[in-house]
Amino acid sequence: EPVPRNVIRSPSQLRPNYDFIILGGGTSGLTVADRLSEAFPAKTVLVVEYGDIEYAPGSFDPPVNWQQSGASVNRWAFNSLPNPAMNNKTAFVAQGQVVGGSSAANGQFFDRGSRHDYDAWAEVGGDEFRKWNWNGIYPFFKKSVTFHEPPPSLVKQHGYTWDIAAYGGTTPIHSSFPPFQWADTWVLRDVWQEMGIKIAKECAGGNKQGICWVPTSQQPVTARRSHSGLGHYADVIASRSNYDLLVRHQAIRVVYPKGLKSGPPIAQVRPVPSSFSSDLFNLTAKAEIIISAGAFHTPTILQRSGIGPAHFLRSAGIPVLLDLPGVGSNLQDHTGGGIRWNYTKPYSSFPIPSDLANNATFKADSIAGFNETPARGPYTLALGNEAIYVSLPRMTSKSTLSSLLHRIHQQATSVPSTAAILPPGPDYGSNPSMLAGYKSQLLTLATQFAKPDSPTMETPFATSSDGSRLAFLLHPLSRGTVQINLTNPLSQPIIDYRHGSNPLDFDLHISHIRYLRQVFDTPTFKKYGAVETGPGKEVADSDALLKEYIKQEIILSFQHPCCTAAMLPKHKGGVVGPDLKVHGTRGLRVVDISVMPLIVGSHTSATAYAIGEKAADLIIREWKGR
Numbered sequence: 001e002p003v004p005r006n007v008i009r010s011p012s013q014l015r016p017n018y019d020f021i022i023l024g025g026g027t028s029g030l031t032v033a034d035r036l037s038e039a040f041p042a043k044t045v046l047v048v049e050y051g052d053i054e055y056a057p058g059s060f061d062p063p064v065n066w067q068q069s070g071a072s073v074n075r076w077a078f079n080s081l082p083n084p085a086m087n088n089k090t091a092f093v094a095q096g097q098v099v100g101g102s103s104a105a106n107g108q109f110f111d112r113g114s115r116h117d118y119d120a121w122a123e124v125g126g127d128e129f130r131k132w133n134w135n136g137i138y139p140f141f142k143k144s145v146t147f148h149e150p151p152p153s154l155v156k157q158h159g160y161t162w163d164i165a166a167y168g169g170t171t172p173i174h175s176s177f178p179p180f181q182w183a184d185t186w187v188l189r190d191v192w193q194e195m196g197i198k199i200a201k202e203c204a205g206g207n208k209q210g211i212c213w214v215p216t217s218q219q220p221v222t223a224r225r226s227h228s229g230l231g232h233y234a235d236v237i238a239s240r241s242n243y244d245l246l247v248r249h250q251a252i253r254v255v256y257p258k259g260l261k262s263g264p265p266i267a268q269v270r271p272v273p274s275s276f277s278s279d280l281f282n283l284t285a286k287a288e289i290i291i292s293a294g295a296f297h298t299p300t301i302l303q304r305s306g307i308g309p310a311h312f313l314r315s316a317g318i319p320v321l322l323d324l325p326g327v328g329s330n331l332q333d334h335t336g337g338g339i340r341w342n343y344t345k346p347y348s349s350f351p352i353p354s355d356l357a358n359n360a361t362f363k364a365d366s367i368a369g370f371n372e373t374p375a376r377g378p379y380t381l382a383l384g385n386e387a388i389y390v391s392l393p394r395m396t397s398k399s400t401l402s403s404l405l406h407r408i409h410q411q412a413t414s415v416p417s418t419a420a421i422l423p424p425g426p427d428y429g430s431n432p433s434m435l436a437g438y439k440s441q442l443l444t445l446a447t448q449f450a451k452p453d454s455p456t457m458e459t460p461f462a463t464s465s466d467g468s469r470l471a472f473l474l475h476p477l478s479r480g481t482v483q484i485n486l487t488n489p490l491s492q493p494i495i496d497y498r499h500g501s502n503p504l505d506f507d508l509h510i511s512h513i514r515y516l517r518q519v520f521d522t523p524t525f526k527k528y529g530a531v532e533t534g535p536g537k538e539v540a541d542s543d544a545l546l547k548e549y550i551k552q553e554i555i556l557s558f559q560h561p562c563c564t565a566a567m568l569p570k571h572k573g574g575v576v577g578p579d580l581k582v583h584g585t586r587g588l589r590v591v592d593i594s595v596m597p598l599i600v601g602s603h604t605s606a607t608a609y610a611i612g613e614k615a616a617d618l619i620i621r622e623w624k625g626r
């Protein structure tokens with residue numbers, strides 16, 4: 001397809017100024033840009049995006065680049081600092097670097113959190129933040145996506161279930177169920193039911209527990225990826241003369257020439273690649289600067305602007321404009337270890353995932369099938385479509401749960417222990433606002449963990465003949481940081497997850513793995529002679545050995561970094577208020593998943609869209625008629 005005329009590559013093509021300037025053209029950023037340019041035909045919107053625009057949807061998708069690893073043209077790949085509590089292992093974590101952001105590079109698993117996850121945002125924040133509870137965000141989930149009901153033939157073949165009441169939007173962000181499932185999906189589906197886990201009809205409507213079918217963020221029929229670069233830019237741009245997109249440019253910082261109260265600030269931007277600070281140029285917004293550069297880059301823009309943890313900024317030689325220690329703190333992500341096994345009795349399901357690697361004819365047919373219309377075969381599947389979600393009360397004994405909750409309360413109510421969990425120093429562990437915020441988070445999570453319908457563990461499936469399954473820790477208690485690189489503040493940030501720095505995360509992992517091991521007692525696993533290869537009974541029976549196993553096996557990022565510019569009151573270490581305005585500033589908002597105060601118990605793209613939709617609604621209400 002031709003590149004639309006509004007794609008801009010050089011500053012000379014820009015208008016003299018814009019009403020709204022959005023820094024980062026990813027999942028949430030383009031959602032906001034689309035809605036603002038639609039609502040205000042007489043106002044101009046500019047998006048500044050680091051990456052390029054890709055007009056071959058699918059070119060970094062299957063079959064060419066299926067389940068890619070490492071960096072590529074459309075994504076950054078980072079290694080975190082070593083995690084001392086995890087045998088000093090580093091996390092590998094990617095971020096979309098393209099128009100569409102991570103929605104153009106992700107695994108397309110398109111679930112939403114439980115209603116309790118969003119209610120927890122409101123609870124941690126307090127009364128002012130109530131509009132972000134489940135009832136407040138649910139309409140924006142519905143608006144954010146067009147769900148395509150599967151045809152009866154697929155429903156019959158795979159048993160897909162859904163509840164159309166959870167959807168209802170007409171936005172060209174599409175979700176659907178693929179025509180294909182691996183044959184051995186049904187093995188684990190049987191196993192979960194034998195363990196007493198119930199099949200849920202729909203998990204996107206706030207009640208998320210049990211065995212869930214999860215749609216993929218893709219077009220039905222063609223099975224091509226649906227992402228914000230298409231649905232919130234390419235698909236809508238023909239009718240918008242007020243929506244510009246500047247690609248291959250990096251937002252460096254915002255500047256308040258006349259002080260914080262006379263915003264909006266100026267945005268300073270430079271081309272990519274660039275090694276000269278003289279390449280920097282200014283962009284002027286009449287209404288607002290809106291930051292949506294993702295959980296790693298949003299805090300770097302703020303920190304380079306002098307908005308962030310004061311002591312750290314001074315050590316970086318940056319004049320402090322605003323002391324907001326929450327900028328770049330509160331980093332969360334999902335981690336997980338799991339169980340492994342081999343089948344010892346004949347296991348004849350075909351096809352299973354390893355057939356793509358081992359069976360050349362099957363692989364060739366799968367590639368051909370993906371390119372047909374309608375598409376068929378395993379490459380229509382992206383990351384998969386099913387998972388179980390289980391709460392602590394449904395997996396552990398009452399005494400294990402109450403001991404865990406007791407220890408969370410102890411951490412929250414004793415300042416020395418709360419402080420010892422956070423990063424050390426005056427910006428974090430000895431900062432009263434950061435302590436107050438973390439204490440609230442712990443107490444809120446303890447309440448949530450006690451609820452039988454609030455899952456703490458996700459395990460996606462299918463299996464394969466040599467099986468392994470992971471237990472995602474949906475609500476971690478450890479908190480990390482993102483900081484600009486002191487030797488080169490314009491380069492990529494330093495990511496310090498600090499996984500396991502709250503030792504109770506190990507207790508959660510231990511509960512999850514012990515629970516998952518019940519698969520070995522099910523008739524279906526016995527039928528196939530499933531033999532456990534990890535962790536094994538001896539290890540699993542010992543807290544100490546199981547902890548070592550977890551350290552060894554754990555995956556340290558499921559690619560869901562978030563929460564680094566949290567929506568919380570300032571006295572709780574928050575960066576933005578309930579209207580997503582940066583505390584103490586004028587004309588500056590953050591609208592991406594950095595604003596989550598607590599990570600949700602789900603993959604994060606659907607929530608990124610919903611945050612973008614709700615942010616746009618707030619901004620439109622404020623500027624209507626002005």
Ligand SMILES: Cc1cc2nc3c(=O)[nH]c(=O)nc-3n(C[C@H](O)[C@H](O)[C@H](O)COP(=O)(O)OP(=O)(O)OC[C@H]3O[C@@H](n4cnc5c(N)ncnc54)[C@H](O)[C@@H]3O)c2cc1C
Pocket residue numbers: 023024025026027028029048049050051094095096097098099100101102103105106107108109110111249250251252292293294295297298301383558559560561592593594603604605606608
């Ligand atoms: C490999 C991978 C797999 C994933 N799998 C899934 C999945 O299966 N399901 C799911 O729901 N979620 C998944 N996620 C997570 C999900 O996609 C993201 O959490 C979500 O899309 C983030 O949205 P965002 O708007 O906050 O940021 P992004 O969509 O990442 O947008 C940020 C944008 O800002 C741009 N940018 C950054 N810095 C600058 C700068 N200084 N100047 C200008 N532009 C800048 C980036 O290039 C990017 O386009 C995955 C993510 C990755 C990376």
